[in-house]
Amino acid sequence: MSLPTPAPAPKGPATAAGERAAGATKPRSRIPFERLSRLGVLLAFIFFVAVFSIASPRFLTVDNFINVSRQISSNFIIACAMTFVIITAGIDLSVGSLVALSGVLMAGLTVNLGLPWPLGIVLTLIILAGVGSITGLAVSRQKLQPFVVTLAMMTAARGLALAYTNSEPIFITDKTVLAIGNGYIGPFPVPVVIALLVMVLAYIVLNRTKLGRYVFAVGGNEEAARISGINVANIKLFVYALSAALSALAGVIIAARLYSGNPTAGNGTELDVIAAVVIGGTSLFGGVGSIGGTLLGAFIVGIISNGLTIVNVPYYWQLVAKGLVIYVAMMIDKQTRGIREK
Amino acid sequence: MSDSSDVVVQLQNICKRFPGVQALRDVSVTIERGKVHALIGENGAGKSTLMKILAGLYRPEEGRIFLQGQEVVFKDARQALEMGISTIYQELLLCPNLTVAENIFLGREPTNGPFLSREVYARCQHELDRIGFTELRPTASVADLTVAQRQMVEIAKALALDSAVIIMDEPTSSLTPAEVQHLFKTIRQLKQQGKAIIFISHRIDEIFEIADHVTVLRDGELVGSRPIREVTYDDVVRMMVNRELAVSLSQRYEGREGEVLLEARDLTRAGAFENVSFTLRRGEVLGFAGLIGAGRTEVMRAIFGIDRLDSGQILVAGKEVTVQSPQQAIRLGLGMATEDRKDDGLFSALNVRENMTIAQLGLSSLTDALGFVRRDKEVEVTNRYVQSMDIRTPSIATPVISLSGGNQQKVILSRWLMTEPKVLILDEPTRGIDVGAKAEIHHLIRQLALEGHGVIVVSSELPELLAVSDHILVMREGLVTAHLTTADTNQEEIMIYATIKPSERTN
Numbered sequence: 001m002s003l004p005t006p007a008p009a010p011k012g013p014a015t016a017a018g019e020r021a022a023g024a025t026k027p028r029s030r031i032p033f034e035r036l037s038r039l040g041v042l043l044a045f046i047f048f049v050a051v052f053s054i055a056s057p058r059f060l061t062v063d064n065f066i067n068v069s070r071q072i073s074s075n076f077i078i079a080c081a082m083t084f085v086i087i088t089a090g091i092d093l094s095v096g097s098l099v100a101l102s103g104v105l106m107a108g109l110t111v112n113l114g115l116p117w118p119l120g121i122v123l124t125l126i127i128l129a130g131v132g133s134i135t136g137l138a139v140s141r142q143k144l145q146p147f148v149v150t151l152a153m154m155t156a157a158r159g160l161a162l163a164y165t166n167s168e169p170i171f172i173t174d175k176t177v178l179a180i181g182n183g184y185i186g187p188f189p190v191p192v193v194i195a196l197l198v199m200v201l202a203y204i205v206l207n208r209t210k211l212g213r214y215v216f217a218v219g220g221n222e223e224a225a226r227i228s229g230i231n232v233a234n235i236k237l238f239v240y241a242l243s244a245a246l247s248a249l250a251g252v253i254i255a256a257r258l259y260s261g262n263p264t265a266g267n268g269t270e271l272d273v274i275a276a277v278v279i280g281g282t283s284l285f286g287g288v289g290s291i292g293g294t295l296l297g298a299f300i301v302g303i304i305s306n307g308l309t310i311v312n313v314p315y316y317w318q319l320v321a322k323g324l325v326i327y328v329a330m331m332i333d334k335q336t337r338g339i340r341e342k
Numbered sequence: 343m344s345d346s347s348d349v350v351v352q353l354q355n356i357c358k359r360f361p362g363v364q365a366l367r368d369v370s371v372t373i374e375r376g377k378v379h380a381l382i383g384e385n386g387a388g389k390s391t392l393m394k395i396l397a398g399l400y401r402p403e404e405g406r407i408f409l410q411g412q413e414v415v416f417k418d419a420r421q422a423l424e425m426g427i428s429t430i431y432q433e434l435l436l437c438p439n440l441t442v443a444e445n446i447f448l449g450r451e452p453t454n455g456p457f458l459s460r461e462v463y464a465r466c467q468h469e470l471d472r473i474g475f476t477e478l479r480p481t482a483s484v485a486d487l488t489v490a491q492r493q494m495v496e497i498a499k500a501l502a503l504d505s506a507v508i509i510m511d512e513p514t515s516s517l518t519p520a521e522v523q524h525l526f527k528t529i530r531q532l533k534q535q536g537k538a539i540i541f542i543s544h545r546i547d548e549i550f551e552i553a554d555h556v557t558v559l560r561d562g563e564l565v566g567s568r569p570i571r572e573v574t575y576d577d578v579v580r581m582m583v584n585r586e587l588a589v590s591l592s593q594r595y596e597g598r599e600g601e602v603l604l605e606a607r608d609l610t611r612a613g614a615f616e617n618v619s620f621t622l623r624r625g626e627v628l629g630f631a632g633l634i635g636a637g638r639t640e641v642m643r644a645i646f647g648i649d650r651l652d653s654g655q656i657l658v659a660g661k662e663v664t665v666q667s668p669q670q671a672i673r674l675g676l677g678m679a680t681e682d683r684k685d686d687g688l689f690s691a692l693n694v695r696e697n698m699t700i701a702q703l704g705l706s707s708l709t710d711a712l713g714f715v716r717r718d719k720e721v722e723v724t725n726r727y728v729q730s731m732d733i734r735t736p737s738i739a740t741p742v743i744s745l746s747g748g749n750q751q752k753v754i755l756s757r758w759l760m761t762e763p764k765v766l767i768l769d770e771p772t773r774g775i776d777v778g779a780k781a782e783i784h785h786l787i788r789q790l791a792l793e794g795h796g797v798i799v800v801s802s803e804l805p806e807l808l809a810v811s812d813h814i815l816v817m818r819e820g821l822v823t824a825h826l827t828t829a830d831t832n833q834e835e836i837m838i839y840a841t842i843k844p845s846e847r848t849n
Binding site for chain 1 (some may be wrong): 419420423435436437438439440444445450451455456457458460
């Protein structure tokens with residue numbers, strides 16, 4: 001018995017359907033357009049590196065590369081989790097506030113309550129994962145819109161951080177804790193090493209485990225996932241808990257770097273993080289995304305700030321430039337999506 | 343009934359109530375292995391409900407289900423699946439972002455410790471070889487497959503689970519004729535393997551081609567269940583609708599001849615169609631035949647201002663116009679019911695009234711000088727159309743999405759009739775709707791022509807075009823290949839123009 005080939009006869013001349021059929025014969029590709037859009041990101045990355053290298057001799061140096069890596073490490077850690085969230089067709093706006101909440105909580109536990117620092121940090125991560133689970137429950141069980149739920153959490157968590165500290169930073173003096181933000185392991189800043197570990201784990205979970213596969217399935221077709229026996233609610237719960245836990249990890253790093261748990265830390269972080277993920281080719285419609293793309297996206301966001309600072313562009317114009325890059329990334333995403341669907 | 347050992351499923355005295363409706367009343371059906379059991383009925387007849395009960399999605403209030411002689415009560419869909427009942431839903435439930443193998447093994451991935459195993463591809467290939475779907479590649483992305491291939495993936499998924507019963511919910515509704523034949527070949531093979539297939543369809547001709555047994559439901563009750571050899575086409579139609587369908591489609595417009603409402607001259611849009619010319623006169627129904635992808639829909643979209651034309655002229659009532667937007671087209675007296683109700687026709691979040699008056703609001707007779715909607719007028723006019731079009735809806739405030747396909751289509755037709763168009767373009771006006779509503783729409787098309795409208799009907803069903811059109815234009819690969827008078831042509835002739843290159847035509 002044979003399977004219908006894409007029935008070339010009924011299709012019109014040079015229609016997209018024909019192209020789609022041709023695409024079907026390509027072996028092993030999760031989605032061809034995904035690679036295309038990732039290629040676009042890579043080109044954008046190379047473009048920015050080239051432009052800044054020409055503009056300033058101080059840009060393309062090992063020191064500056066390590067500098068940029070450290071600058072983006074905390075956002076990238078959150079972006080790894082955000083990639084999971086967005087692949088399920090969700091969004092998490094609360095990450096910036098959770099950075100503040102976790103920073104002050106860690107500082108409060110270790111400085112005010114005098115807990116040993118490893119315990120303080122672990123407790124912070126666990127408590128924040130619990131906070132993320134609240135978001136996750138609202139999204140998965142009560143079926144509320146992720147945008148609204150996380151907007152609520154964003155507001156509430158910021159308020160909690162401010163209330164807990166009376167809007168004063170809690171200063172950290174423990175040398176080991178401070179090293180988490182400022183130390184080095186060999187030539188590598190500690191935050192960069194942590195970010196690399198997170199990246200490897202996130203990559204493995206997303207691409208090599210059932211859990212990762214189910215994240216893709218839920219974002220690709222929730223109903224199909226449910227009928228295939230996947231507990232869709234638990235998958236959603238997981239991604240929001242993960243998002244909060246990794247926000248907490250970033251929050252600890254940022255607090256250490258700033259020598260204080262600061263209730264205003266992480267303001268606007270959610271926007272840079274979402275920008276990195278989206279620039280990296282993860283679709284806001286769900287079902288498509290990669291950690292590698294997110295890494296490139298985070299680097300692009302990072303080197304724009306860094307490069308523009310080096311060539312003395314004022315901060316306000318840096319924001320405009322970042323906005324433009326996000327816009328262009330969305331255009332590339334739409335164009336490459338168009339290749340698939342129309 | 344044959345040897346009882348062949349019985350796979352027995353549904354006994356099933357009753358199911360939904361708020362306000364008795365969806366199923368005392369329905370009993372027996373399904374045998376190695377047979378194709380067709381389940382038909384108009385929309386709302388209860389066939390979907392019955393199948394959802396068998397698939398474990400609904401629980402009946404009364405009645406019993408026996409599987410291989412054992413009584414079963416399904417907790418959920420998962421359990422029914424595990425016990426060997428697979429359903430291939432009309433809206434195929436696959437993850438387009440995953441590969442064929444990943445979809446087939448979704449929910450039961452082979453693993454290597456905590457990690458997914460690449461073995462999935464080898465196992466999938468093995469499975470595909472075993473069932474003979476040799477042209478499906480395990481590594482292909484589902485997003486790149488045609489609808490027919492996606493259906494194959496769903497079938498493969500069912501077979502990989504070794505299901506004894508495979509329910510197919512209107513599997514042919516979005517397939518081309520060639521793809522339907524392939525599907526039937528697959529179904530015959532499944533029969534030989536001893537699978538029981540439940541085939542839900544609206545298309546009676548298909549049932550006579552593929553089914554061994556036919557069960558007809560109407561208004562939640564079993565009308566009859568008989569071997570296909572014992573019934574005729576007319577029997578089935580009669581059982582389904584229980585009303586006389588004979589509408590006079592032969593009556594023709596007798597007003598002034600020759601008044602051209604719409605003329606197209608050499609319309610061209612690169613890559614879609616080329617040099618398309620035709621005229622549409624008052625009182626005429628012009629059919630557009632051709633295979634899917636022949637460019638018919640694209641022509642209509644360009645005329646209605648949805649897509650841009652590269653060249654060519656459009657004349658409305660003898661005056662040349664450029665239509666740059668649907669808004670402009672509506673002002674010129676055109677109306678268009680698009681091919682895909684769900685995607686570009688209905689506002690699924692809105693109710694019947696809002697869906698019906700949406701085009702008319704822009705023409706202001708329902709709004710006052712300040713742009714406020716005159717609700718009383720809107721309600722009145724909606725009620726009038728609900729009545730005249732015989733739209734079956736609990737109220738005009740009912741979400742349109744909860745109506746049957748036929749009634750949804752009538753809402754869309756009402757939307758356009760309300761704007762009093764001179765020319766009405768209907769793209770696949772009866773796709774996916776049941777026999778009764780289909781006949782009503784055919785009747786309506788003729789009636790519109792009698793009233794002096796010009797109607798263009800794009801349809802992939804030749805019997806439909808032959809029944810309603812005065813003239814038929816045939817397109818093939820973006821070109822008009824024939825302009826025929828309905829009375830002087832037949833299906834075979836149209837198919838030749840639709841499928842075969844002029845150079846290869848004999849005679």
